[in-house]
Amino acid sequence: MTTNQGTAGNPPATETAVTPQGFMMAVTLFLVCQLIGETIVKSLGVAFPGFTFPGPVLGMVILFALLLARGRVGPMISVASNGILRNLSLLFVPAAVGIVQYWDVIAEFGITLVVALVLSTLLTLIVTVAVFVLVVKYTGGAEGPETEGGDDR
Amino acid sequence: MTDNVLNIWVYLAETPLLWLTVTLVVYMGAEWLSASLKRNPAANPVVLTAAVLIVLLHVTGTSYKTYFDGAQFVHFLLGPATVALAVPLYRNLGIVKKSLLPMGAALFAGSITAAASAVGIAWAMGAPPELLASLAPKSATTPIAMELARNLGGIASLTAVLVVFTGMVGAIIVTPTMNLLGIKDFAARGFAVGVASHGIGTARAFQVSELAGTFAGIAMGLNGALTSLLVLIWIALHV
Numbered sequence: 001m002t003t004n005q006g007t008a009g010n011p012p013a014t015e016t017a018v019t020p021q022g023f024m025m026a027v028t029l030f031l032v033c034q035l036i037g038e039t040i041v042k043s044l045g046v047a048f049p050g051f052t053f054p055g056p057v058l059g060m061v062i063l064f065a066l067l068l069a070r071g072r073v074g075p076m077i078s079v080a081s082n083g084i085l086r087n088l089s090l091l092f093v094p095a096a097v098g099i100v101q102y103w104d105v106i107a108e109f110g111i112t113l114v115v116a117l118v119l120s121t122l123l124t125l126i127v128t129v130a131v132f133v134l135v136v137k138y139t140g141g142a143e144g145p146e147t148e149g150g151d152d153r
Numbered sequence: 154m155t156d157n158v159l160n161i162w163v164y165l166a167e168t169p170l171l172w173l174t175v176t177l178v179v180y181m182g183a184e185w186l187s188a189s190l191k192r193n194p195a196a197n198p199v200v201l202t203a204a205v206l207i208v209l210l211h212v213t214g215t216s217y218k219t220y221f222d223g224a225q226f227v228h229f230l231l232g233p234a235t236v237a238l239a240v241p242l243y244r245n246l247g248i249v250k251k252s253l254l255p256m257g258a259a260l261f262a263g264s265i266t267a268a269a270s271a272v273g274i275a276w277a278m279g280a281p282p283e284l285l286a287s288l289a290p291k292s293a294t295t296p297i298a299m300e301l302a303r304n305l306g307g308i309a310s311l312t313a314v315l316v317v318f319t320g321m322v323g324a325i326i327v328t329p330t331m332n333l334l335g336i337k338d339f340a341a342r343g344f345a346v347g348v349a350s351h352g353i354g355t356a357r358a359f360q361v362s363e364l365a366g367t368f369a370g371i372a373m374g375l376n377g378a379l380t381s382l383l384v385l386i387w388i389a390l391h392v
Binding site: 027057059062063067068077080081082084085086087092095096098105109115116120123124125127128129135 | 184291300326330356
């Protein structure tokens with residue numbers, strides 16, 4: 001079985017041999033990675049007060065290391081990952097609705113906050129993308145054949 | 154008759170089932186709208202769904218706590234979703250490896266810009282110190298940002314709102330901004346929105362392309378780590 005390398009545009013649409021048990025195994029694997037990540041982060045937090053790092057991000061690193069060791073992404077893991085990431089927007093809804101708890105704070109500093117956040121976000125986008133594209137260009141361009149359309153017109 | 158309806162409502166309003174289901178149904182509607190508008194950035198599913206739910210909560214007089222009893226099941230999936238980012242990362246490993254240098258440079262520039270510009274603008278507009286401290290970590294993901302705000306002497310719960318708002322703003326403006334700048338490198342576009350707008354920006358990037366989403370996910374993780382480091386250095390220098 002070959003890996004799914006190079007499907008940069010779209011995740012594979014069809015998968016073979018996807019079984020309910022396999023799907024559950026993939027989801028369980030994600031949870032196990034997260035649990036290990038959280039445990040390590042919390043332990044470090046006890047050892048070094050003030051240390052903070054998100055457990056799920058460490059969980060991602062752990063899963064990534066497992067995939068590297070295994071050398072391929074199986075169909076189950078692929079289907080489970082695509083399913084959850086295609087609906088990533090949904091997962092932020094409860095946090096976004098949480099804005100209702102803070103109307104008073106928002107009302108008090110409304111204009112300052114909105115101006116600062118909108119301008120800052122715009123600036124961050126521009127600076128980040130400009131540095132990225134310029135470094136690609138001046139370091140011989142990472143040879144970037146896979147970046148669709150190249151980076152300049 | 155009216156009493157019966159009321160009784161049913163009183164029962165439903167207290168079960169997690171109601172608001173979990175409403176969240177999913179409204180999200181499906183927002184997704185459908187977003188898809189039929191060809192993923193127009195203005196029709197952002199997070200913004201649309203949250204807006205409808207906020208109105209519904211207000212109209213029905215439901216508290217956020219009651220809402221969250223149901224919605225927590227969705228919220229919980231953020232953890233496994235973050236872990237799942239390892240899969241597109243692995244799939245796009247080739248191009249990620251080639252982009253280490255641009256990623257590092259862009260991360261450093263973007264992370265500092267995100268914190269410094271927000272604090273600078275709010276300071277110029279006369280914001281008090283605790284507000285500045287709450288603003289500084291706004292581009293990092295929520296749990297990191299709240300912890301950092303606390304360490305800086307800010308208001309953690311305010312930071313949670315600022316983080317979400319930053320995410321929604323970035324998700325809406327990234328596509329028009331990048332098109333205006335003529336940036337066609339979707340790795341660079343994704344990376345920028347991940348640095349500026351964490352997970353909500355990453356969700357938008359996955360709407361556009363898997364490559365953009367992958368780079369956004371990497372940027373989100375790295376920016377969380379770097380923002381933490383920058384805050385630690387800042388505090389060390391000022392204590």
